Amino acid sequence: MHPVIPSIPVKVGNLFIGGNHPVVIQSMTNTDTLDTEATVEQCKRLFDAGCQMVRITAPGLKEARNLEKIKNELRQSGYEGPLVADIHFLPDAALVAAGIVEKVRINPGNYCDRKTGKTEFSKAERQAEIERITQRLSPLVEVCRKQGTAIRIGVNQGSLSERIVARYGNTPQAMVESALEFLQIFESLDFDQLVISMKSSRVRTMDKAVRMLVERMRRKGRIYPLHLGVTEAGDGEDARVVSTIGIGSLLLDGIGNTIRVSLTEPPENEIPVAKDILEAVEILQGYTEQALDTVEVVYPDILGLKGWKDGTKGQDLARLVTYIRWGRLLLQGYTGDFKIKGKAFTEEEKETIMDNLYQAVGLRSHKTRFIACPSCGRTKYDIQSVLAKVKARFPDYPNLTIAVMGCIVNGPGEMADADYGYIGCGNGQVNLYRKGELVQSHIPENEALDALEALIRAEHNPRTGH
Numbered sequence: 226m227h228p229v230i231p232s233i234p235v236k237v238g239n240l241f242i243g244g245n246h247p248v249v250i251q252s253m254t255n256t257d258t259l260d261t262e263a264t265v266e267q268c269k270r271l272f273d274a275g276c277q278m279v280r281i282t283a284p285g286l287k288e289a290r291n292l293e294k295i296k297n298e299l300r301q302s303g304y305e306g307p308l309v310a311d312i313h314f315l316p317d318a319a320l321v322a323a324g325i326v327e328k329v330r331i332n333p334g335n336y337c338d339r340k341t342g343k344t345e346f347s348k349a350e351r352q353a354e355i356e357r358i359t360q361r362l363s364p365l366v367e368v369c370r371k372q373g374t375a376i377r378i379g380v381n382q383g384s385l386s387e388r389i390v391a392r393y394g395n396t397p398q399a400m401v402e403s404a405l406e407f408l409q410i411f412e413s414l415d416f417d418q419l420v421i422s423m424k425s426s427r428v429r430t431m432d433k434a435v436r437m438l439v440e441r442m443r444r445k446g447r448i449y450p451l452h453l454g455v456t457e458a459g460d461g462e463d464a465r466v467v468s469t470i471g472i473g474s475l476l477l478d479g480i481g482n483t484i485r486v487s488l489t490e491p492p493e494n495e496i497p498v499a500k501d502i503l504e505a506v507e508i509l510q511g512y513t514e515q516a517l518d519t520v521e522v523v524y525p526d527i528l529g530l531k532g533w534k535d536g537t538k539g540q541d542l543a544r545l546v547t548y549i550r551w552g553r554l555l556l557q558g559y560t561g562d563f564k565i566k567g568k569a570f571t572e573e574e575k576e577t578i579m580d581n582l583y584q585a586v587g588l589r590s591h592k593t594r595f596i597a598c599p600s601c602g603r604t605k606y607d608i609q610s611v612l613a614k615v616k617a618r619f620p621d622y623p624n625l626t627i628a629v630m631g632c633i634v635n636g637p638g639e640m641a642d643a644d645y646g647y648i649g650c651g652n653g654q655v656n657l658y659r660k661g662e663l664v665q666s667h668i669p670e671n672e673a674l675d676a677l678e679a680l681i682r683a684e685h686n687p688r689t690g691h
């Protein structure tokens with residue numbers, strides 16, 4: 226699938242992101258980066274599934290150095306797909322990684338800023354911070370220029386810098402300003418091999434921020450390629466629905482050059498979902514708005530083309546097409562009534578799709594909203610099974626968001642809008658949070674679910690959520 230909005234092309238190893246190149250599918254490992262064998266094997270599984278680029282976390286210098294071993298083993302086994310290092314907090318790790326892998330992701334909210342609790346910044350203080358960041362980015366740019374390494378400015382709503390939040394709040398605009406601030410610094414250093422992402426666990430926020438950024442870049446006359454994804458989407462059907470709507474709605478409008486479906490599941494599960502989203506968007510692009518209004522006409526075509534007869538693929542694609550088509554309109558403010566028509570679904574399935582649509586775009590809630598990070602090399606517990614248990618124990622709190630996060634480094638910030646949070650902190654222990662505040666720490670894991678239940682039940686009744 227090709228993007229419609231032209232951006233500058235960015236070379237990432239043997240691929241290009243942006244320009245008129247097809248949308249690239251990527252994912253991320255969740256193994257310990259120091260476990261070379263497990264990481265290499267997971268990368269291979271991802272590439273075999275059709276992933277084109279794999280990101281690996283490098284939380285420290287040791288992990289950054291180990292990327293070389295991982296890359297060498299992959300290349301020796303004939304896997305040529307680009308690798309990306311994921312960096313938070315440690316510019317030195319970025320410097321090492323930039324000499325090894327084809328792309329480095331940095332987070333403008335924490336590249337060289339730590340939280341201090343400061344809520345006000347004078348103009349002079351802001352300027353001093355920009356100068357400090359420029360100094361810290363300058364050596365990275367030099368390595369990237371020399372090695373032909375690209376950089377992703379990876380903005381996450383949950384980890385914006387205090388300087389940005391103090392000025393713009395925790396808003397889509399703040400995300401845009403954060404990206405543009407770093408973009409301007411890179412441009413001042415004469416470096417343009419950049420990809421930008423604007424992630425949030427809320428589809429609406431992500432959609433708004435990306436569209437706003439595109440508009441600002443368009444006005445500046447230079448559009449950089451965009452990486453799309455809904456972060457902390459969780460697992461199962463709910464995660465697939467929010468990713469399909471978030472990513473698909475933007476792709477349908479020609480926005481986006483690389484995508485990552487983020488699931489708290491084995492990462493190779495992300496790839497078929499990403500492929501299906503691209504396929505569903507391509508189908509939708511083949512129809513005019515008027516034709517889409519008469520979905521009875523559209524579905525038989527889709528289903529006829531995509532194996533309606535064996536009852537498999539056609540059904541999935543029909544669902545994806547429905548989510549993207551209506552999700553995009555709801556995100557754009559459509560307030561009219563609509564009905565899912567056609568023979569693709571039973572009446573019960575249609576009802577479920579409607580409920581999922583409204584829940585995903587944040588307009589109505591019929592069940593607990595769960596968010597969970599996809600986990601990475603920082604995760605020190607079995608987040609996938611814990612998420613399943615949390616979802617099974619607390620399904621009926623429609624007004625609550627419960628987060629299950631993989632690490633205490635980024636987890637607390639990135640789940641800041643959750644009402645309750647569960648984070649495994651290693652050594653079989655768990656920290657519990659309420660509205661972003663740590664309320665119980667180092668609980669043995671086998672007691673943590675009961676402790677979370679006691680915490681929630683002290684303040685809320687199931688179903689009413691009050």
Ligand code: SF4
Nearest residue numbers: 598601631632635636
């Ligand atoms: S929050 Fe999850 S994905 Fe993010 S760094 Fe921590 S473990 Fe990794």
